[in-house]
Amino acid sequence: MTPVIPTIRLNNGVEIPQLGFGVFQVPDAETTAAVGAALEAGYRSIDTAAVYGNETGVGRALAGSGLARGDLFVTTKLWNPDQGYDATLRAFDTSAAKLGIDYVDLYLIHWPTPARDLYRESWKAIERLVADGRIRAAGVSNFQPAHLDRLIAGSDLVPAVNQVELHPGLQQGELRAAHARLGIATEAWSPLAQGAVLKDEALTTIAARHGRSPAQVVLRWHLQLGNVVIPKSVTPARIRENLDVFDFALADDEMTAIAGLDRDLRTGPHPDTLN
Template sequence: MTTVPTVTLNNGVEIPQLGFGVFQVPDAETTAAVTEALRAGYRSVDTAAIYGNEAGTGKALADSGIAREDLFVTTKLWNADQGHDATLRAFDASLAALGLDYVDLYLIHWPTPARDLYRESWKAIERLVADGRVRAAGVSNFQPDHLRRLTDGASIVPAVNQIELHPGLQQAELRALHAELGIATEAWSPLAQGAVLKDEAIVTIAGRHGKSPAQVVLRWHLQLGNVVIPKSVTPQRIRENLDVFDFTLSEEEMAAIAALDRGLRTGPDPDTLN
């Protein structure tokens, strides 16, 4: 079984660098998918309130027989639940659905700047950290301006910003700010929903290493230092996505992938989604 390396967050908590995402997986199918992932060796699982599959995720975790301290569980606060008191209520609901006493990482899912409630939500999450119900606090889809405003006067700097990131959308400015502030970069849609897997450079590199294009892209993420959460419900792909620790991309290969950046956003724009 593969042992996944960890990234140490700014509060000393360690997160597995490669985890398992369950976005768009129906709750009825989530238990089987997460169970397969845990059997393959994943120990980090990323869900969210809006996914509607926290209960299925929690059942797989409970049935796995794996000690709670060996698991890393992430969930997220949905936009409609932002605000101080609403955040606390939403967190309670997520924790109950998961069947857990605490989560390892709790994220504000989107900044929703027009609603201007993310700073209130962050104060509530700081309280959850102080109470020991959240081990690490973070955000998702925050742009540089959102991060600067959030951290101004905050008692906790986000440990993670989970953003859309893949060879077609490399987010150099945002990753540089993360490095400056001590925030770990976590990539959702790390394969651009498959849109980058036919790029000639990636296909060529995959052939050279005897790996799939998806494995090459995941390896690229890891070598950049990103935390990455690929998603699949297919057992073979779940295992394949984890089989990325036995090869290394050269500097030339990393540069070839870096040249693929083209502003390819597959999800919403964080500045306009509310």
């Protein structure tokens, strides 16, 4: 039975599935099969990026799925050297062509790259693409509170989403509070810390209590926090397991135990220094 995935209403009224499928580090040749397996399992939200080099593979899977375009939620991202007004417009067209779609459901600026200082120009181009109906929801990725405030100060368009590294080892409390203040949805990449937290005793204990895997417990924790989450796998069994998280709930004391695992554990670069 295909699970019913809850959605989160973004600040412009667009609904995003709360659990989606990520394809970071999946080679293009393997992407079509992985995304095909995810769509067959019941995922409807697929998250890719220009820099992943697998938008074409995602597009093949979407075209071959037999699913209506309106039933799919497709995210891709603007890569750092393509920032700037005209470059953003060109990069968007390239991504859409590779994906084989006329519009993107969510388009994100991948990193602020503050030394370049072009993210506000890119955002102006994204505003135009939103107005033209090419992007249903616009957002950012890896932005810190200061980057968000600066972006919003020069624009009428508030990002719908900020996709950031977030997992029990890096819980991003300050950033999540900024999102709540600004009406921005929090989306978690590396939601399982690439496995780095899955042996933590608090998680293994909770998992044993529920008869679940530690990964399922972490995904359930994200859902109960209100995060949008995009786990990645190329293994069909794991792809299905990651979706099987809607028929149990964590108790308050279990949520508190997981909150205690926060330790500034980054698996990726810091947004203030990646340029």
